[in-house]
Amino acid sequence: MTQVLTAKSLGIRITLCLAALAVVMCLCALMGSQKVSLRKVLTGPGSSPGENIDYEILVGIRLPRVILAALVGAALACSGVVLQAILRNPLADPYILGISSGAGLGAIAAVLSGATWSFWGGSPIAAFAFAGAIVTVWLVWLIGRAAGKSQITNLLLAGVVINAFLSAVIMFLTSIARSDQVHSTIFWLMGNITEKGPSALGVSAGCILAGTVGLFGVSHRLNILSLGEQEAKSLGVDTAKTQIVAFALAAFITAIAVSLSGLVGFVGLVVPHGVRLVCGPDHRHLLPISAIIGGAFLVAADTLARIIVAPAQLPVGVITAIAGGPFFLVLLARHSRKISWLK
Amino acid sequence: MNKLWWLLLTIVCLAGAGFLILKIFPDQRPNAAAPATAVNRIVSLAPNLTEILFALGLGEKVVAVSSDSDYPPEAANKNKVGTFWQPNTEAIIASKANLVITECFEQQKSVAVTLHRLGYRVLPLKIESIEAMLTAIKDIGDATGTQNRADKLDEDITNRLDNLRSKLAARNKVKVLWVVQTEPLRVAGTNTFLNELLELVGGENAIGPTIQQYPPLGTEELLACGAQAIIQSAMGVDNIPEQQQAAEKFWGRWPTLPAVRNNRIYVIDPDTTLRLGPRLCQGLDLVAHCLHPDMDGHE
Numbered sequence: 185m186t187q188v189l190t191a192k193s194l195g196i197r198i199t200l201c202l203a204a205l206a207v208v209m210c211l212c213a214l215m216g217s218q219k220v221s222l223r224k225v226l227t228g229p230g231s232s233p234g235e236n237i238d239y240e241i242l243v244g245i246r247l248p249r250v251i252l253a254a255l256v257g258a259a260l261a262c263s264g265v266v267l268q269a270i271l272r273n274p275l276a277d278p279y280i281l282g283i284s285s286g287a288g289l290g291a292i293a294a295v296l297s298g299a300t301w302s303f304w305g306g307s308p309i310a311a312f313a314f315a316g317a318i319v320t321v322w323l324v325w326l327i328g329r330a331a332g333k334s335q336i337t338n339l340l341l342a343g344v345v346i347n348a349f350l351s352a353v354i355m356f357l358t359s360i361a362r363s364d365q366v367h368s369t370i371f372w373l374m375g376n377i378t379e380k381g382p383s384a385l386g387v388s389a390g391c392i393l394a395g396t397v398g399l400f401g402v403s404h405r406l407n408i409l410s411l412g413e414q415e416a417k418s419l420g421v422d423t424a425k426t427q428i429v430a431f432a433l434a435a436f437i438t439a440i441a442v443s444l445s446g447l448v449g450f451v452g453l454v455v456p457h458g459v460r461l462v463c464g465p466d467h468r469h470l471l472p473i474s475a476i477i478g479g480a481f482l483v484a485a486d487t488l489a490r491i492i493v494a495p496a497q498l499p500v501g502v503i504t505a506i507a508g509g510p511f512f513l514v515l516l517a518r519h520s521r522k523i524s525w526l527k
Numbered sequence: 528m529n530k531l532w533w534l535l536l537t538i539v540c541l542a543g544a545g546f547l548i549l550k551i552f553p554d555q556r557p558n559a560a561a562p563a564t565a566v567n568r569i570v571s572l573a574p575n576l577t578e579i580l581f582a583l584g585l586g587e588k589v590v591a592v593s594s595d596s597d598y599p600p601e602a603a604n605k606n607k608v609g610t611f612w613q614p615n616t617e618a619i620i621a622s623k624a625n626l627v628i629t630e631c632f633e634q635q636k637s638v639a640v641t642l643h644r645l646g647y648r649v650l651p652l653k654i655e656s657i658e659a660m661l662t663a664i665k666d667i668g669d670a671t672g673t674q675n676r677a678d679k680l681d682e683d684i685t686n687r688l689d690n691l692r693s694k695l696a697a698r699n700k701v702k703v704l705w706v707v708q709t710e711p712l713r714v715a716g717t718n719t720f721l722n723e724l725l726e727l728v729g730g731e732n733a734i735g736p737t738i739q740q741y742p743p744l745g746t747e748e749l750l751a752c753g754a755q756a757i758i759q760s761a762m763g764v765d766n767i768p769e770q771q772q773a774a775e776k777f778w779g780r781w782p783t784l785p786a787v788r789n790n791r792i793y794v795i796d797p798d799t800t801l802r803l804g805p806r807l808c809q810g811l812d813l814v815a816h817c818l819h820p821d822m823d824g825h826e
Binding site: 234295362 | 540594605608609610611613615616617618620621623624625630632633636637638639641642644645646647738740741783816
């Protein structure tokens with residue numbers, strides 16, 4: 185880690201990654217089970233549905249889906265970086281503190297209640313999952329705090345136990361649900377990216393981008409925090425405040441991602457490690473680059489999920505784990521000798 | 528704390544930007560879902576909906592179906608737009624449909640919402656009982672301008688059901704266990720349409736009310752339920768005789784169960800009984816003959 189990070193080199197890296205993300209998104213938007221002719225798309229929407237199919241497929245279906253995948257991937261990867269830093273644990277991922285089971289419980293409650301209203305273009309599942317995730321994380325935080333000084337371990341333990349407890353509740357609810365409800369929930373739990381309306385996309389894009397920018401703002405303090413709490417304090421960092429801010433923002437963007445697409449696994453764990461292995465552990469670039477690469481990774485994975493068994497589709501979680509796992513192992517084997525994990 | 532306020536402000540601004548985008552690209556086309564002039568390109572996302580469409584004589588107008596729509600045989604040759612559980616919105620649009628008929632559970636609902644947003648005409652139907660199926664037939668008739676055929680089909684099914692009911696009313700109720708899965712053992716509970724079918728053909732569910740719709744059954748409850756007949760939905764329609772043999776072997780473990788003792792285990796065609804569609808009466812006849820083997824010939 186002799187190289188020094190300057191604003192210029194950071195800017196260049198981020199621009200390069202953004203360009204790569206844009207290329208991936210464009211390519212993926214052009215791939216799919218149906219062939220789309222760009223020339224026809226450019227003639228604009230027809231006056232009635234079905235008049236310009238190419239436009240409807242590209243602009244109405246694929247583009248929102250590609251954007252959604254990029255947002256979810258970015259949020260999960262970013263939140264993974266932050267939780268690995270705060271918890272100082274390489275196994276941490278966005279779901280480790282109970283968000284997944286809280287959101288899952290919310291989702292299954294929404295399915296069971298049969299609610300059908302919509303809210304900012306979101307479904308009851310999205311709203312319930314978001315609420316479930318936020319409440320659970322807040323609960324874990326409170327318990328972790330109440331338990332005493334060695335906060336990090338307590339936080340992790342509280343998260344693991346609440347995860348286990350809520351998973352049991354989810355299993356109970358699944359066992360009494362109707363078969364179509366069970367199916368709906370299982371697809372959700374496997375991570376399922378579907379088409380969302382522009383309003384849902386707009387709002388969540390705003391929130392996720394803001395959260396990511398906010399986390400970038402504390403990234404230099406995450407560097408110091410990952411040395412250890414005592415060391416950070418002695419260097420003059422207000423550890424408690426940094427932890428709360430970073431934790432709250434990470435939980436917030438994860439909850440939004442989860443409410444949009446269910447539990448897409450693996451992105452939040454593997455992308456931060458992959459980026460760390462290649463670029464080093466400085467959070468000032470680790471965080472934005474992970475977000476961008478996470479977005480690109482999920483866009484590519486979702487495209488595979490769309491086309492591999494077309495016209496049917498796979499849950500995207502299947503692809504992220506199957507494709508991400510071996511790729512990560514290769515990275516691990518090639519780069520881990522260069523860099524030890526943190527420090 | 529100052530920075531926190533800045534952050535909040537950014538979030539609010541960006542969320543506001545989201546709403547602005549919303550105004551530029553409205554969630555729904557202004558003239559969306561105008562009543563279609565003539566429905567002539569229909570997509571069906573469920574096998575029973577496909578069967579209803581064909582029964583209403585709309586087979587020619589069906590342009591694409593879900594991949595599990597295999598009856599009537601012509602339906603199997605239609606274009607496919609994904610599975611029942613994972614419909615493919617792109618493929619539906621590419622089929623140039625002007626009416627899409629869907630079920631109401633989460634996956635199909637989200638497809639229906641997207642299509643509706645793009646201005647397509649969508650007919651979501653919730654079919655979980657015989658009553659709902661009859662209503663759905665009428666709804667499809669209304670949406671496709673085939674009210675007369677729908678009324679006729681409705682009348683036909685209702686008559687056959689009444690006929691069956693009156694023929695079986697005087698008979699003793701047979702206690703039935705309707706098995707949906709053997710390992711682990713799961714049966715149809717009282718709050719299912721399979722229970723409705725059973726009661727229609729002079730049977731009664733061997734197990735009482737449960738909180739689960741399809742409760743798992745332990746050996747103790749199994750032996751205590753005193754089922755006089757066991758009906759098992761086959762997995763696929765190809766090798767029912769083999770499945771029958773396997774089922775007899777499986778149930779042979781509990782010879783004290785009346786159904787096993789009297790060799791009254793029936794593996795039956797799942798398509799006519801599990802699909803709430805126009806072939807349901809055939810399925811009901813099938814079940815009726817299992818429960819009352821002495822009943823006079825097929826109708």
